[in-house]
Amino acid sequence: MNEKEWDDFAEEYYEIQQESQTTIAEDVRKYLKSEKVLPAEIVADVAGGSGRFLSLAKEVNHYVLIDFSSGMLANAKKEAEKIDLSNVSFIKRSLEEFIQSSETYEVVFTAANPALTHPNQLEKLMKKSSKWCVIMRVVESIDDVFYPIEKQLGMIEEDPNTTPFIMDQFESYLIDKGFKVKKKDFTYFAQESITEEWMKMYYEEHAKDPVMTRYIRKLFSEKPEIISTTRLTYRLLLWSKDKKRSPHIS
Numbered sequence: 287m288n289e290k291e292w293d294d295f296a297e298e299y300y301e302i303q304q305e306s307q308t309t310i311a312e313d314v315r316k317y318l319k320s321e322k323v324l325p326a327e328i329v330a331d332v333a334g335g336s337g338r339f340l341s342l343a344k345e346v347n348h349y350v351l352i353d354f355s356s357g358m359l360a361n362a363k364k365e366a367e368k369i370d371l372s373n374v375s376f377i378k379r380s381l382e383e384f385i386q387s388s389e390t391y392e393v394v395f396t397a398a399n400p401a402l403t404h405p406n407q408l409e410k411l412m413k414k415s416s417k418w419c420v421i422m423r424v425v426e427s428i429d430d431v432f433y434p435i436e437k438q439l440g441m442i443e444e445d446p447n448t449t450p451f452i453m454d455q456f457e458s459y460l461i462d463k464g465f466k467v468k469k470k471d472f473t474y475f476a477q478e479s480i481t482e483e484w485m486k487m488y489y490e491e492h493a494k495d496p497v498m499t500r501y502i503r504k505l506f507s508e509k510p511e512i513i514s515t516t517r518l519t520y521r522l523l524l525w526s527k528d529k530k531r532s533p534h535i536s
């Protein structure tokens with residue numbers, strides 16, 4: 287997505303963030319404290335979007351949220367005001383512009399960064415950090431209602447942004463370079479109620495497919511609605527710019 291597309295998506299993205307059933311931001315904050323990464327003097331949240339991880343700023347003297355979308359930054363500022371943070375700066379900058387800038391930060395943190403896709407980028411990212419680098423992505427998002435039938439019908443297209451592929455590449459690259467990497471998974475379960483009528487409407491273009499018909503009939507054979515459960519896993523990689531320094535062993 288380009289800048290305009292992210293600007294257009296910003297409000298919807300912020301609403302999704304607000305409705306999230308996970309405690310990922312708070313859990314990451316606690317984890318980084320346990321690993322002695324936080325508290326810190328200055329942290330850069332690269333591709334910080336609508337401020338999903340602004341609670342990290344509670345452990346920081348100066349928190350810098352960087353994103354290339356004006357719409358995302360506007361919502362991040364709104365979120366900072368909502369949780370009463372006064373130690374946050376907001377900078378409009380792309381990942382490439384961030385890498386080329388002169389500033390350095392004690393901790394460089396980036397989560398679900400769509401521009402960070404290749405291991406070679408990690409070398410440039412590390413140059414922006416004086417101590418720690420933290421990257422995080424979703425490595426699994428799978429539910430027990432939609433996924434089985436979509437897989438059966440061949441509708442599933444693998445998305446590298448919701449599979450372990452990129453993070454596995456990053457981890458292998460860092461280990462090969464001699465860095466001591468610590469990996470941490472955060473798994474959550476979200477549920478929603480689904481009616482038979484809604485399910486048929488959602489798969490309207492497959493309504494005449496006998497496989498879909500049988501599947502829906504089986505799901506709702508004894509009840510008017512069912513519960514769909516989604517398993518969502520985030521993977522965090524933590525390493526020090528100093529190859530001799532290891533993440534804290536708790």
